Amino acid sequence: MAPTLAESATDSFDLTDFVINQGNGVKGLSDLGIKSLPIQYIQPQEALINIIPNESIPVIDMSNWENDPKIAESVCEAAERFGFFQLVNHGVPLEVLEGVEDATHGFFGLPAAVKRTYSKELSPSNSVRFGTSFSPDSEKALEWKDYLSLFYVSDDEANALWPPQCKDECLEYMKKAEILCKKLLTALMERLNIKEIDEKKESLLMGSRRINLNYYPRCPNPQLTVGVGRHSDVSSLTFLLQDEIGGLYVRVNEGKGDEDGWVHVPPIKGSLVINVGDALQILSNGRYRSVEHCVIASGSKNRISIPVFVNPKPTDVIGPLPELLAAGEKPKYKNILYSDYVKHFFRKAHDGKKTVEFAEV
């Protein structure tokens, strides 16, 4: 039987105030040593997933990228088929990855009163936001995750506004990921017969960046809740660094004859998980797939993950690329202002792939 709120906290305990308003987050709840999951976090049955064992997303070794065109082909095939793949020997140095992981622990280890100064209500800028769950005002059940989200405007702004405990490490990781991003996007565009990424396309594909630091503390009943509910990213490409704990699941075989279900993305030291986001699905007129994924927290360990979301500029209008339409493809998506698309995503609870319907013809 599901535990009640009274079993997980005292009658006088105001969970929303403690977790959201006071900035304790789910880390604060977990640190209290609660033995069962508060009722606010119990997800409906349909949010829970059917896991398929013995299947996986591709792992691609990039060490011979410059000399072996088959590696770029594998990347493009994985982006078409799974929308997700892991990269090893990708060129982002291990020290940079370890640096941003340590900095993430440093940030979440700060007192709640300090983290709270970066909340939506108190943060001096919209580019910096500390929060919990995804969209608590619109969710039926909360998600077991705290996060810090940093939108990159300029180095000067980051130096002035991002938390000093993690800003240098976040900037370094973002910049190294950008070099890798250019390589991948060049290959993905070549596959669409687009030989040059000019200024306009560079803006549409990688005109803005956001880095999130995600913290999933140990959870008393992880099977009753989610760390992140099923969603697709609204980015062009996402570069995700996960620690050694595991818990990321990706949907496979949706709408195909084979068993529709979820596969685990096993942590590989030094690797990056890459996924296609909605913006690239729309720009490629559905050729590259942004795929649903979710996170189940651990029952025994605290987990962190650090996605860099590479996106169009908020002011860009996105739609199928003109070269694809000139080649005779029928557009599957309308032209849409990217910031409207992202606002639509952030204002509702996670709901799988539904955001993309907002752009469908």
Ligand SMILES: COc1cc(/C=C/C(=O)SCCNC(=O)CCNC(=O)[C@H](O)C(C)(C)COP(=O)(O)OP(=O)(O)OC[C@H]2O[C@@H](n3cnc4c(N)ncnc43)[C@H](O)[C@@H]2OP(=O)(O)O)ccc1O
């Ligand atoms: C947090 O848990 C997550 C996050 C994700 C993220 C997946 C991605 O793919 S992130 C990449 C998104 N792309 C961009 O950020 C680039 C484009 N950016 C923009 O267009 C704008 O910066 C903006 C995001 C639309 C914000 O513009 P602004 O004018 O400041 O709009 P607001 O009215 O303030 O915000 C709209 C609405 O969204 C909420 N919101 C804003 N930023 C965030 C954020 N970082 N995290 C969560 N929610 C955010 C904001 O509160 C507003 O909602 P209201 O209800 O308050 O009106 C995947 C999975 C996760 O679990």
Ligand SMILES: O=C(O)CCC(=O)C(=O)O
């Ligand atoms: O924590 C993870 O492994 C994935 C997080 C995620 O999907 C996101 O932040 O968009």
Ligand SMILES: [Fe+2]
């Ligand atoms: Fe995601």
